[in-house]
Amino acid sequence: MGPLIVNGIISENTNLFLAFIIGIGFGFVLESNGFSSSRRLAGMFYGYDTTVLKVFFTAALVGAVGLLFMSLFHWIDLSYIYINPTYLWSTLGGGVIMGAGFILGGYCPGTSFCAASIGKIDALAFIGGMFIGIFIFAEGYPLWENFYYAKFLGAPLLSDMLGASRGLLTLLVILVALGMFWVGEWAERRFARDDYTLNQ
C-alpha cells in the first residue's frame, strides 16, 4: 500500500498539502515542548535541561517502531523509503558547524522559526545569521565542492553494518535511549541551575 505517493494513491499536490499539515503539527509539538526557548535548547549542552534529547529520541523511536510494524503488516514497502545519502566529511563538518551555531545561538533551524513565530527577537537574529550562512555557502560553493562530495558512502544502515536485523537494532536503540534518558535526568539534577526559567 505505502508509500502513498509512490503507489499513486495520493497525488504530488496532496502530498505537499499533507506535508503542510504535518509541518504545522511539528511546529505545534516543538512549541508545546518549550523548544521556542533558547535556554531550554542550550540546556542540552550544559546538562541542566535534556528535554531536547528526550523529545527527539522518543520521536525517532516511535517512527522506527511504527515503520517496522507497518512493514510487518505489509502497509508500507521500506525499500521505497528515501534515505539521505551520506557524504562522510561534509556530514562531520556540517555537524560541527551546526553544533557550534546551536550553542552560540540557542536554536536549531526548525526551532528558530518556531520561536520567531511567537515573536522572539533573538530568533529573528538567528534566522538572519542562517541566511548569511546560506549566502556564504552558495557563493563560495566552488571552494568547498570537493569537500562537500568527498567520501560518499551511499545510504548505509547501522543494522547492515552490525549484521543485525532491523528489529533487533531497534530494540537495542530503545534500550540505549532509555538509558540515556535516565542519565539525562541525572544530569538535570547534577547541573541544575537556580536561575533557570523556561522563558525570561
Place this chain on the structure above:
Amino acid sequence: MKARIILASVLIPLGLIIAAVPENTTKPYKLTAGQLLEEVKSGTQFIGPDQVADMIISKDPSLQLIDVRSAAEYDQFRLPNAMNIPLVDILNPEWEGYVNQDVKLNVFYSNGTNAANEAWMITRQLGYKNNYVLQGGLNYWVETVMNPEAPESASPNEEFLKYNLRTGAGMALGGKAVDTAQPLEAPSAPKPSVQKKERKKGVQGGC
C-alpha cells in the same frame, strides 16, 4: 519519572516483538488483474514511433530498445542500439537487471504489437516499471518513420510539421528510400551494462 516508566513499558515490549519477528522482505507490490486491466484499457504502455525516433536521433541515453522477436529476426533487421530479449526468454534471470530497473526507459518492440505487448504485460504484472511498447511495432515504424506519406496539400499545418519531422528522422536513421525487404544497416549493438537500482530522490528534511 512516571512518564519514563510508561514510555519504557510501551516501547520495550514493542521492541521485543519487532526484534523477534522475521523481517518482512516480500515485495508486496504486484499488480492485480483488475489494475492491469485498467492500464491495458487506458493504453498507457504505448509510446509513439515519433517519440522513439526523436530519442534515437538525440542519442538519449535513457532509451533502451528491446527487440522481443527471435534472434534470427533480430539479426536480419533491428532498430539502432536495440538489444534482443526473445519473448520466451523474458523471465530468464539473466535479463532481470534490464527489465526490472529504475533508470532507463525500456521500449519493447516486435513486428506488430502482440509479442511486445505480451512482454509488457508479463513484466508489468510483476510490478516492474519503465517498460513500454512501441506503438504499432516495426510495421508501423517502417510506414511512418522510414516511408512517411506526404500529407494532402490542404492538410492542417500540424500534419506538414509531423511529415517534416518524420522525413528528417527517417533520413537520419537511413530510411526514406529504404527497401524493407533488405536488412537495414544497423550499427552493432553493444550490450549495455546492467544498471544497478538507484534509490529515488525524495524530499529532504531535518530539524
